[in-house]
Amino acid sequence: MRIAKRIGALMGAMLIGSVLQAADRLTLYCSPQIEWCELMVNTFEKQTGIRVSMTRKSSGETLAQIKAEKSNPKGDVWWGGTGDPHLQAAEEGLTEVYNSSMNSQLQDWALSPHKATGGRTVGIYMGGLGYGYNTELLASKGLPAPKCWKDLLNPAFKDEVQIANPNTSGTSYTTLATVVQLFGEDGGFDFMKQLHQNVSQYTKSGSAPIRAAAIGETTVGIVFMHDAVTQAVKGMPIQTVAPCEGTGYEIGSMSIIKGARNMDSAKKFYDFALTADIQSMAASVGAYQVPSNKGAKVPKEAPDLDSVKVIDYDHAKYGSKDVRTRLLSKWDNEVSTLPR
Amino acid sequence: MSSTTLSLSRRIQLREATPYLFRKALLLWLSVGWFGALVLPWYQAYDGFWSFIWIEDGWPLDDEYSPGILQIFMQDRLWLLPLMICIGLPIICFGWKRDDPRLANFLMGCGGLGLCWILLQGFVIGLRGWNSEAFLLLLGSPGPSQEGMGYGALLVASCLLFLFTQGWSLRGGVQGDGFVTGAIGLNVLLVLLFIFYPVVKILFSALLNEEGALAPILFFQKLTSERIWQLNCFNTGLSCGVAWNSLYLAILVGITTTLLGLAFALLVTRTSIRGKQAYRAITLLPIITPPFVIGLAIILLFGRSGVVSSFLEWAFGIPPTRWIYGLPGIWFAQTMAFTPIAFLVLVGVVEGVSPSMEEAAQTLRANRWQTFQTVTWPLMRPGLANAFLLGFIESLADFGNPLVLGGNFEVLSTQIFFAIAGAQADQGMAAVLALVLLGFTLTAFWIQRRWLGQRSYVSVTGKGDAGIPVQLPKRVRTGITLVCVPFGFLSLTLYGMILFGGFVETWGYKHNFTFKHYLDAFAVSWSDKFGLMWEGTAWNSFWTTLQISAISAPLTAGLGLLTAWLLVRQRFAGKDVFEFITMLSFAIPGTIIGIGYILAFNVPPIEITGTGIILIVCFLFRNMPTGIRAGVAAMAQLDPSLDEASLTLGAPSSTTLRKILLPLLRPAMLAALVFSFVRAMTAISAVIFLVSADYDMATSYILGRVENGDYGLAIVYSSVLIIVMLIVIGGIQWVVGQRQLGRRGSSPISWSGNG
Structure with missing residues (x-):
């Protein structure tokens, strides 16, 4: 046990240096590929000065985590990942209602999960x-x-x-x-x-x-x-x-986690993620989904949805x-x- | 020597030698407790355990940071008062004589009551008031609230534990040995908190329905469901239940890994084959390979478009098939992956088998084969049983290989993961499957104990033991060479593929040479302003992984060997139950442990999610059983009269452990250290849920890459990890050193040297 104590002392010494400043913070749970997540984090940090702690997990893993953390939530925003787990989180009351001022700029399909859940989730891309x-x-x-x-x-x-x-x-x-x-x-x-x-x-x-x-x-x-x-x-x-x-099709979605510790930062990120400029950047990291902001550029590699017959998918029912x-x-x- | 005379003589020794020491120790631990209660912040600060911001940010008067004593008087947290009394009262003992019968009971009472109280108040009073329904009803909501325990509470708890175990030893518990009672107390408390509590927390959800109410019938339906138990594979073309698949696979893997591990252990220790070190290194390679990589390499060799399949089609016109997906592939990959574990356990055991017993057999005119059959083999039984058990459990809990190579062959571990993180999101079902898996593991554990029975496997004694290991019988030697050489060759081929994969643009398709992946992951640059810049995307998780593994490995090995020593050498009530609980966290799949840890440690009293500590704690208790198994197997060979000699000469048990047993346990220590380090670097399933932004681990990064189809980056990262682990293992080996058994060397030079 003496060794253990020494190691403990060493650890303490190593980590004393890394005391955090009391700046605005945001904990982001991110489900798409890591490059896209990093792009979002870096851009957001540059624009707002808010320090983002981001963890990338698949949408199923994220839902499991948010559920397990329910009594003492650790995350603020859950960005990206297929829509069904977001709908499920809304259904179980794990996420928060938020009506962003950006909603008016969004495609109708992006707002349909928003309406279906009373404002707990919104579409950010379509695949x-x-x-x-x-x-x-x-x-x-x-x-x-x-x-x-x-x-x-x-x-x-x-x-x-x-x-x-x-x-x-x-x-x-x-x-x-x-x-x-x-x-x-x-x-x-x-x-x-x-x-x-x-x-x-x-x-x-x-x-x-x-x-x-x-x-x-x-x-x-x-x-x-x-x-x-x-x-x-x-x-x-x-x-x-x-x-x-x-x-x-899927609607990649975004939700604010109920009981978020940094609610203001969470809302800022939510608005930020819905802007046309930010959504237009996705193709640069190899994400070829169709963005939800009407003003955002559709990547030229993205499957041309005008030539694709898209059915009237009932997300509320099948989700x-x-x-x-x-x-x-x-x-x-x-x-x-x-x-x- | 019989144990009664031993304990008598030891007691006399202890009584004469220790009153002064005892008083000093008591004072030391009480001061620790007082320091915790009077000076350090009682609760954990929001910024985390290692943040020392509190020193300048309002301590000691600020509510968030004030020590226990001020919490009572300034914040009206009266429920902390009994704790202060429990650590305050023992001061009166200094006036008492050591053999005063009141002393033992008094210390035990203070410590025991205090420990119970600190846990009780922690669990009942939570972040948002009463945690228990009964209190809500009785005393109204929301009730008082508190944060998670911090430094102060930690020190007070250690002090209380010490008081209790000292009292216990004074009453004559475990032959009145304070060190042993202390070790037992600490171990039991840790195991209960960090294994039993989270495991029970998650397994309990098996009994609940979706709304969180008790539903025993639903539980029964799930447990007996067709999908788990059906036996269709015997009479129809359909697949069997997932439980049978897992069991069948685990038995196959257990057998093959044990036999291969034994073959390699014999090859390295009992033959004069050249290049032994190379064989050791080859057998180590798979153990230090991050998950998914072996599976991917196997696909690229034997998959439908793999190198071997393409060659067979080109040379013999055999059409490529998908035979590798399913049972054959998983079996193959797991055998590759887990043979080293069996090897590590067995090599110490084979070395420990005493040559003089074999010489005795030969003097009695037994030939080499008879000697092997009647002496060597039976003496290796504890090692074989432990190696099989580890292979069996590893196979059951393995997640990476079935994920990549499983095909339509369903096993429990992947089913559990997807029950939690898949489209069903059914935690109850996951818990039910985990119970089935746990049932298998525990049954295997029980059978192993029965098979070993009460026989003695002692072969390292204090007596002169000057034998030379007997050469293996010819047929055994030929057999193991025929097995080991192709296996080694296959290993090297797989690793060649992996290394190669890091330097090509798209592994499996475009094979033009590139450094691109290495630069993406591990680029460094020099800027005038900031100095050295770690630009690659992998650096962050790389340093965290290294740090966490380096911290957890020695802790794991130490705690594991200590526990092994308690299990083998000490007698105390409830030992079997204790041993059983230590196996729990190992026997349960990582996914379940991960979720269990979040459920248990995301809220006060112990709130450590999102920190590095939860990762260390998780590795510590998840890998500890390997240390225990290695230690138990090795200690079964050591004659207890070695320790007894030391004890009768007046050495306390702590010294005996350090000076007699530890040097003889070097192979076990090596195995435990290496294994826990490596496992911390390569574990995946539990880690997925425990990593956070500031503490991301290499494997979770690799998983993300594999999910996204970026095999290049995943392989580059894995290759770097493999090299780092090789270096570290070499270092550990160098530090721990070899065990000196005082046997004659078998080379001619030392013959002449010894005359």
Whole structure:
């Protein structure tokens, strides 16, 4: 124990130097890729002088953390990540109502989660669902280039498709909800059952299928289109597809955590993140989603949403706990148990 | 020597030698308590444990920073008063004689009551008033409030603990040995607070429904659910329940890692093969590899587009398949990853097997094979059992490999993670799965104890032991060489791939040479204004990781060996329960521990989330069991008469531990130090929830990169970590040194030297 004490003394000495100044602070929970998070933090710090402590975790992990910290919240703002966990947090009263003055500049789709939750969350970007395929593998296998959802049901694609498990991934749940809205509940589940015959693996993480496609482990990966674009921009042989029947989308969202210690800073960040200039910067760090501010520049690599048929995705309904639990357990019982 | 005569002689020794020392120790600890109560801030400041801003910011009168005594009188926190009495009263003992029977009871009473009170008040009075429903109803809301405990409370608690354990030893607890009672008291308290409490806190949520009400029926339904237990894989093409998958995998991995670990241990200690050091290094490589990397390298070798698969297709026309995804892949990756742990446990044990026993067997005309079969092998049983147990548990709790290579083969650890962080967000289900996993671990633990039984495995004694290790029988030697050489080769290939991956633009696709990833992660530059600039994006988490690991490793090894010593060498009531609890945090998947730590330590009385301390504490208690296992296995070989000799010569037990046991425990110490350091640098699942902006860890950075498909950066970071860990392990080895067993060397030179 003597060693322990010495180490303790040493630690004390090392850390005395790093006493914090009592400046304005903000604790940010950030869910998109780290480069984007860092860009936001650096720009915000420069503009306001507020010191930001940022932690990057996936949206599911962040929700779990905010829930566990409920009785003594440590975070102030949760920025980014797919919308469903934000809706869930709102549903469970973990986040705070805030009506930003920037709301008038936002697209309608960005405000729909805001309305659905009474102001607890707002959209900051939109990402269309789709898939990507490995052009080299497709050519070497002599497969027809897929253009629609139904093209993936072609028996020639047996064992060539990957999608995440909807139980573990918000991306995949969005796919399930999308096909249910496109083809009706029975039709949607028929689609999932037939797709099941072609799926080689249900991955855990939502973007894993496109990474597998990029290094040639699978031909098709069903993901958000901007994830496929990211791989293509990196130089991988990936072709992004916006399915011809139309497709659903996610609304990347932002919420203020209830009981935030730095409420003023949180609100400042919230307004800041909704401005056109800030949202226009996303493409510079390889984020090709569509920004929610009407005045923001849409990155030229982003899938052109005018040419993509976007369905009228009902986020309030399919994001609610009851519908989600029902669809997931139906998928568990009727789809995942089918033999292949 | 029988234990009764021993304890008698020791008591006489203690009585004669210690009254003066005892009084000094008592005074010292009381002063610590008084200093804590009268001077240091009682509560924890908002800026964190290591912030010393309070010295100039209103201390001692400011409410936030004032010491315990002022809190009582100025802030009306009357509930702290009993604590002051408990540490104040013992001053009257200085007038009493040491054998005064009142003394023992009095100290125990003060310490025990004080400890109970400090915990009780901490848990009942929270940040926003009463924490307990009963108090809310009885005394009205919100009630008094307080922050988390700070320095003052910490010192007072240590003082109370000391009073209690001294009283206990005076009453004759553990042969009246104050050091032992103190060690037991400290260990039990720490283990209860940092293992038992958070684990119970999270496992309890298994019994709750979504609204937080008790729902035993729902719990039962979840526990017996088809998805956990179904046996479809035997009669249909479907997969089995996740519990069976995990169990099956863990047994396979436990067996393969134990056998491989043994093969390497024998190879290094019992054969004259050249390049032993190289083999040691090869077996160490996987243990120091950050998560995901082995899995990724395996995909690039054996995956559908992997090097080996492409070669097979080109050379023999075998169409590439995805066989690697699923059980084969995870088994393969885990065997690669956990064999070193088995090796580390077994190498000490194999070295410890006494050559004179083998010589005795040979003198009795046993041939090499018979000697191996009847003497060497049975003496290695504690090591084998511990190695299997570690491999089994590691496999159950492993998260990175199944995530990358799992395919459609579901295991408990990943299911638990996604039950919490996936689209379901069902903490109750995660807790249920964790209970299943815990059940497996504990059963394995129990079976291991049964198998070892009450036999003696002592082979390092104080008597002259001048044997030369017997050469292995030929068939064993050929066997292990045939296993170890390909395994070593495969390891090297995988690591070659990993190293290579850091220098190419896109691993697995575009293989043109580049330094880009290294520059992104670890660039440094020189500016005239600020001096050296750490520009790379990885530096921040890199330094934190190094710092946290360096602090936690010695603490883990020390506490682990101390606990092992208590478990093997001391007798006290409730030892089995205590041993069981120490295994809990190791046996439970990191995800559950992570969430449990947030639930337990995000609110007063112990509020340490968002600090570096929570990471250190988490590593300490999560990795301590490895230190314990290594220590227990090694100590089972040491003849107790060695300690007894020291004790009868009048050395206190603390000296005996330091001078006799520790030097003989060097291999175990090395294993514990290395392992806890490495684990702190490579742990992922618990860490995800405990990192914060100021304390980000390397693995969470790597996970972020892997999630984003930036394999280059992830691999660069991993390669750097591997090199750093190699250097550190070398350093540890150099500092700890080798155990000198006083056996003859087997080389001809020392033969002549010894005459």
